[in-house]
Amino acid sequence: MDTRVNTDLPYYEASGNEIELFEHAWKNRLPLLIKGPTGVGKTRFVAHMAARLKLPLHTVACHDDLTAADLVGRHLIGDGETVWCDGPLTRAVREGGICYLDEVVEARKDTTVVLHPLADDRRVLPIDRTGELLEAPPGFMLVISYNPGYQNFLKGLKPSTRQRFVSMRFDFPSAEREQKVLIGETACDPMLATRLVNIGRSLRALKDVDLEEVVSTRLLVYAATLIRDGLDPVESCRAAIVESLTDDIETADALMEVVNATF
Numbered sequence: 561m562d563t564r565v566n567t568d569l570p571y572y573e574a575s576g577n578e579i580e581l582f583e584h585a586w587k588n589r590l591p592l593l594i595k596g597p598t599g600v601g602k603t604r605f606v607a608h609m610a611a612r613l614k615l616p617l618h619t620v621a622c623h624d625d626l627t628a629a630d631l632v633g634r635h636l637i638g639d640g641e642t643v644w645c646d647g648p649l650t651r652a653v654r655e656g657g658i659c660y661l662d663e664v665v666e667a668r669k670d671t672t673v674v675l676h677p678l679a680d681d682r683r684v685l686p687i688d689r690t691g692e693l694l695e696a697p698p699g700f701m702l703v704i705s706y707n708p709g710y711q712n713f714l715k716g717l718k719p720s721t722r723q724r725f726v727s728m729r730f731d732f733p734s735a736e737r738e739q740k741v742l743i744g745e746t747a748c749d750p751m752l753a754t755r756l757v758n759i760g761r762s763l764r765a766l767k768d769v770d771l772e773e774v775v776s777t778r779l780l781v782y783a784a785t786l787i788r789d790g791l792d793p794v795e796s797c798r799a800a801i802v803e804s805l806t807d808d809i810e811t812a813d814a815l816m817e818v819v820n821a822t823f
């Protein structure tokens with residue numbers, strides 16, 4: 561787990577009222593669910609809000625092996641004795657601040673059991689193995705994110721879980737906002753940002769290509785970074801965008817046509 565208090569404000573280009581909504585949720589101790597495709601700024605937004613509210617941020621990247629014990633903690637044997645070791649969720653509840661569970665639907669089903677009492681008005685974390693019942697301090701906030709695009713039947717969030725959260729939808733940014741992100745992140749020139757944003761929009765609009773997910777702002781930021789550093793624009797787009805989107809050679813050729821039409 562990554563725990564940090566960031567005093568610098570990480571750059572975040574807002575799309576609407578999400579900053580205000582987050583602040584109200586925080587003030588009223590409501591947990592927050594952020595849904596949206598990969599690479600559209602969910603994690604950056606949470607980092608920005610933690611710094612803005614001067615809160616520690618505890619981030620847990622969820623994966624399909626993550627169990628409730630991984631989050632809550634377990635007894636470990638060392639030096640002949642058994643010691644209890646807090647998991648990242650327990651640490652976050654003890655210390656306060658924002659606990660951000662990224663891609664929460666990836667985690668095993670039993671993890672939702674420990675989230676429920678934390679995510680409603682009880683705001684408690686029962687630790688069965690130690691018999692503790694931790695009360696979340698006022699400064700604790702639970703934030704989860706997931707990508708509905710990846711979601712399959714088994715991995716969806718249960719209504720009983722979703723209905724404990726205030727929810728926000730993130731989507732691909734407008735052209736103007738995406739251009740600002742590219743310039744804000746890489747200090748590239750506005751012309752290059754416009755071209756990359758146009759490539760992004762054309763790729764997202766392609767109908768006949770078989771992609772699991774379309775190009776994210778993150779990949780456009782990578783392309784801008786490589787080009788700004790002096791790498792050939794076409795090669796930069798191939799490496800940062802096309803090859804990251806597909807393994808299929810015909811699909812890659814179709815995507816490269818869009819790149820070649822621009823540079």
Ligand code: ADP
Pocket residue numbers: 571572573574596597598599600601602603604605741745777778781
């Ligand atoms: P997600 O958590 O949605 O997968 P991230 O927050 O990690 O995506 O965003 C990926 C990258 O895209 C960030 O590191 C940043 O460079 C850029 N980015 C995307 N959206 C924004 C935004 N609104 N403001 C600033 N940077 C952004």
